[in-house]
Amino acid sequence: MMSGLPMVLSLDQVELTDEQFYRLCLANPNTPLERSASGALVIMSPVGGESGEREADLITDLALWNRQIKLGKVFSSSTLFKLPGGGDRSPDAAWIEKTRWNALSPEEKAGFPPICPDFVIELRSKTDALPPLRDKMEEYLASGLRLGWLINPQGQEVEVYRPGAIVKKVPFPARLSGEDVLPGFKLTWPLPD
Template identity: 55%
Template structure:
């Protein structure tokens, strides 16, 4: 099952608060919203994707636990971008000073910023082009480093601010560069 896009703009333009309420009242649906206000209904993932997502979160969270440089979030966390889009990356990280600058209320709802770092794991039914566009949207909204992991092709696309996207074929590790200092993602379990 692929993601569905629903355009309600001719009927209603949801405010940020209304979109948040819609998500709260429909917890069984995973919803995102693009900058044009269209709703994106995301299907549940399959077992292999879910297993791989947990592995990715564990690795980033373990690094963060040791370094205490920010906060790690899973795919259930909503972020409201400067563009107006509301997105939920598979794995995301926000630098400590940016997180600490938020009010308690901002931390409770969709986080009103774009993460510093994101990982998207391409599911078998995901559109590569749509996911690449989403990665570009992250960068345009302030994300400093993003990885699009394609298990089927065993490739990783690396997105960085101010640089062309880089493609790595069957990398065994990825560096967090200067965004996540000393972090090295082990991809062996992802390629299994």
Template identity: 50%
Template structure:
């Protein structure tokens, strides 16, 4: 099953509060919203993708608990990006001082902030071109580092602010370098 995009704009344009309420009223459905206001209904992942995503999220949590540099978010967290879209990366991280600069009300709903780091793990149902466009949207929003991991092809695309995309074939690990100091994700292949 692939993601479904629905355009209600000629009928109804949802405000941020209405979109938030739609998500709250339908907790079994994962919604995103693109910059055009179109709703995207995301399909659930399969077991292997979910297992890999949980394992990678745990690696980020363990690193972050040791460094105390920021906050880690799972794939259920939706962020309000500067272009108006509402996106839920599979794993994301925000520097602590940026997160703490938000009000408690902003942190409670869909935080109006672009994460410093995002990771998208391809599922069999994901479209590569759509996920690459989503990664570019993150970069345009101010994300500093992004990893697009395709388990099937063992290919990783690395997105860095202000730089050309880097493509790695079958890497064994990824380094967070200056954005995620000391973090190394072992892939072997997730």
């Protein structure tokens, strides 16, 4: 894990229930874990300062927009969502429409929420391989994602994901719109210093 790449463990011969996965995560709070739709356990590496700062900027912009419009809830990369498609994933930033969030029970909100965000952002760090991030975006789509942005600084582009649509690649500087999912939300990437 010194390289910064996530470690993926196949659980093909191991039955790991949702409850066992939840307890595994609670028992290892300093080790961010995800589980792919195929059941592979993904041990996530921490990001460096540059990626962490950029991620914080994205969450801040999303949260400030949300505070004004009050249409939903914003979540950080520490939130793990139990996706309807079978994976347990933590996007770098996420947003869920308020009525969908409010439909969850208090217990569901307190644990790993069994819901796919309406909107996610994944920010590729210097050590992230692109194919696993694209697979993750496809998992979100298969679980009900309405809009997703995969920001790829190394490729100088943002990939925009929408259900039933071809992935749109927007070159830097990318001017992005929340479209009908996040009305009025706009972002230009890279952010100015």
